[in-house]
Amino acid sequence: MAKVLVVTSGKGGVGKTTSTAALGAALAQTGEKVVVIDFDVGLRNLDLVMGAERRVVFDLINVVQGVAKLSQALIRDKRLENLWLLPASQTRDKDALTDEGVGNIIADLRTKFDWILCDSPAGIERGATLAMRYADEAVIVTNPEVSSVRDSDRIIGMLDSKTVKAEKGERVAKHILITRYDSARALRGEMLSIEDILEILATPLLGIIPESQDVLRASNVGSPVTLNNASSAPARAYIDAVRRLMGETVTMMVPVERKGLMNRLLGRRAA
Amino acid sequence: MDAIAKAPRQSFRMRGRSFVALAFCPVVPIAGWLEEIDVTLARSPGFFAGKPVVLDLSAVDLSQSAIAHLITSLEQRNIHILGIEGVDAAHLTTSMPPLLTGGRHCLLAQNEPKKPEAKPKPISLLLDSPVRSGQSIFSEGDVTVLGSVASGAEIVARGSIHVYGALRGRAMAGSSGNAAARIFCQRIEAELLAINGYYQTAEEIDVALRNRPAQAWLEGSIMKITPLS
Numbered sequence: 001m002a003k004v005l006v007v008t009s010g011k012g013g014v015g016k017t018t019s020t021a022a023l024g025a026a027l028a029q030t031g032e033k034v035v036v037i038d039f040d041v042g043l044r045n046l047d048l049v050m051g052a053e054r055r056v057v058f059d060l061i062n063v064v065q066g067v068a069k070l071s072q073a074l075i076r077d078k079r080l081e082n083l084w085l086l087p088a089s090q091t092r093d094k095d096a097l098t099d100e101g102v103g104n105i106i107a108d109l110r111t112k113f114d115w116i117l118c119d120s121p122a123g124i125e126r127g128a129t130l131a132m133r134y135a136d137e138a139v140i141v142t143n144p145e146v147s148s149v150r151d152s153d154r155i156i157g158m159l160d161s162k163t164v165k166a167e168k169g170e171r172v173a174k175h176i177l178i179t180r181y182d183s184a185r186a187l188r189g190e191m192l193s194i195e196d197i198l199e200i201l202a203t204p205l206l207g208i209i210p211e212s213q214d215v216l217r218a219s220n221v222g223s224p225v226t227l228n229n230a231s232s233a234p235a236r237a238y239i240d241a242v243r244r245l246m247g248e249t250v251t252m253m254v255p256v257e258r259k260g261l262m263n264r265l266l267g268r269r270a271a
Numbered sequence: 272m273d274a275i276a277k278a279p280r281q282s283f284r285m286r287g288r289s290f291v292a293l294a295f296c297p298v299v300p301i302a303g304w305l306e307e308i309d310v311t312l313a314r315s316p317g318f319f320a321g322k323p324v325v326l327d328l329s330a331v332d333l334s335q336s337a338i339a340h341l342i343t344s345l346e347q348r349n350i351h352i353l354g355i356e357g358v359d360a361a362h363l364t365t366s367m368p369p370l371l372t373g374g375r376h377c378l379l380a381q382n383e384p385k386k387p388e389a390k391p392k393p394i395s396l397l398l399d400s401p402v403r404s405g406q407s408i409f410s411e412g413d414v415t416v417l418g419s420v421a422s423g424a425e426i427v428a429r430g431s432i433h434v435y436g437a438l439r440g441r442a443m444a445g446s447s448g449n450a451a452a453r454i455f456c457q458r459i460e461a462e463l464l465a466i467n468g469y470y471q472t473a474e475e476i477d478v479a480l481r482n483r484p485a486q487a488w489l490e491g492s493i494m495k496i497t498p499l500s
Contacts, residue, residue: 124405146422150404153421157403200439202401202418 002110005117005245006135008159010151012122014143015179018215018225020119021049022235023139025224026242028083032114035074035084037105039131040121041097044088050077051222052085061089064101070108079227084113094127106134124154129162136165137173137245139206143180144191149200152176156203175206177241182211183254207241208254209234291377292323292353296330297341305344312348319350325371329357338362393430401436402426422462431455437482441465450489455499459485469494 007020017040024036038046041061047053052075058068063086070086077083086105089096109116120131132138138159142152159172166172178197185191198205209215210233218228226235240250297304311318326341333341342352354371355363363370393412401418402408407425414428419436426432427443430452434442437458445452445467452466459480462473466489476496484499 150422153404154423157406157421157424160400160403199437200419200421 002113003115003137004106004110004135005115005137005139006120006132006159007117007139007141008120008128008132008155009122009141009148010124010128010155011143011148014141014148015209015215016122016141017045017049017119018219019139019141019177019179019209019238020046020117021224022226022238023242023245024115024117025077025080025083026226026235026239027115027117027245028077028080029226029239030242030246031082033082033084033112034115034117035086035109035113036117036119037086037109037131038088038119039097039127040119041088041127042090042093043121044090046119047075047085047087048222049219050085050224052077052087053222056087059087059089060105061092061096063105064096064098070105079223094121094125094130097126097130099130099133102130103134124158128155129158132159132163132172134164135159135172137175139175139177139245140201140203141177141179142197142201144178144182144186144193144197146192149192149197153201156201174203175245176201176203177206177209179209180211181208181254205252206244207237208252209237209241210254290323292325292374293319294325294327294356294374295345296327298330301331301333301337301341305348308345308348308350319348323353324350325374326352326355326368327357327374328355333358333362335362335364338367339364342367395430396428402440404440419458420456422460428452443470444487445489452489454487456486457484458482459496464494464496466494471496 007016007023009016020036024034028034036046036050037060038044047056055075058073060073062068063070063073073086075085075087077085106116118131118135121127140152140155142148156174159174160166163172176198178194182191186193194208212232212234214229214232215225215234218225221228225232226238229235243250328338345352352368354368356371356374358370360370395413395415396408396410398408398414398416402416402420402424404421404423408414408427410428412428413430413433414426415433416426417435420426420434420438420440420442422439424440425443426440427446429445429447429449432442432444432454434456437460438456439460439462441463442454442461443465444454448467450467454464454466459476460482461476464471464487466487469489469492471494480496480498485496486499487494487496
């Protein structure tokens, strides 16, 4: 049974695209057949993070409008053969998306893939609502700060009312993914604690991704962090999150950077 | 020059106007007909009081004295005749109400006391999931939320509001004029509390109450917020 998973947040810049790429790659590494779809029409980025920007010919809008076939628009990842990308159009805007068109594409993809990951644009408008429309599960990416948490709460409300599943009286399975978590700052009380976030959102936690230079580094070279450096702290956190998505029970912990002795000494001195 | 200015002549103005009157149509025997009126009056004594009544005598053939007697009988029952129709002018004396013509039939507006409409009992609303940011809940009665009310969410109720989680959004109780409505919550972190139009914003709520179980109610025009212990 194919699963449609939307990666969403409401607020921008919290790490939806990075997380979509990282989760997609990690899922594909377990042998699942995965497609990641960029719904951020007009502001596409997933192709960059996936390192496929130079191979985009057709995009989501072309398929929605029937200009291209789905198979023509899908881009296969060079590193993982069971990971695919359906890019967004950069020249159009979200109004070019139609409910029916998206529905047809998702239905078609369901027959070909095990996991369909929808990278939602920020906001609560057409792009975001259509990205979540056909979802079975949702990953809500949240930063440990009040504005992000409130926006996540808004998105959870929409997942419970605006999706096809919700309209049929079913529930979209929801997971919170906390990104850019800095344990040192959290200890100093400069961030919302995990407990506070979960208390406000009343939704189960999927994983905690630490703030790390590895994430930026991976994005810059066009590689999902889980592929670029699988042993880095954020990659391990994403891999754990994927294992939880697949139903495994994995102890929740905040992965920390593995520092060398010199780093530790320097780190202490700096602190 | 003629210095006397002519006073402008006041014109005498009249306007036509039509009114709706009750038309009584007596039938023979008159005594029996009067009895029926008495029955009506016994049921509701003020039924004809102050109502314009016209006597329609077209169905009976009465002499002048009989008409005079009829009018007196009605006056004894506190029914004053405004005019008479359906009779030859020769049968009327100058002391009697004037003869009316050209009356038209019309429907009488029924102003029987309306039965008090069975008002649907205000249904209270129970929400067993958290109220999310951006959601707006309205209820004709009370609202009970088992989870929390997020920042940016709002609950509007004509009755009271009960929140068994944290109240971080807005709660407006007694929204359409109910000063007796109250707001209860397990943790008060509200952005705004309002009862019957009186409100307090987060800034005005006592810091000492924050994060504690509390209730808000109205005392006159002052909103009181006290801890629930």
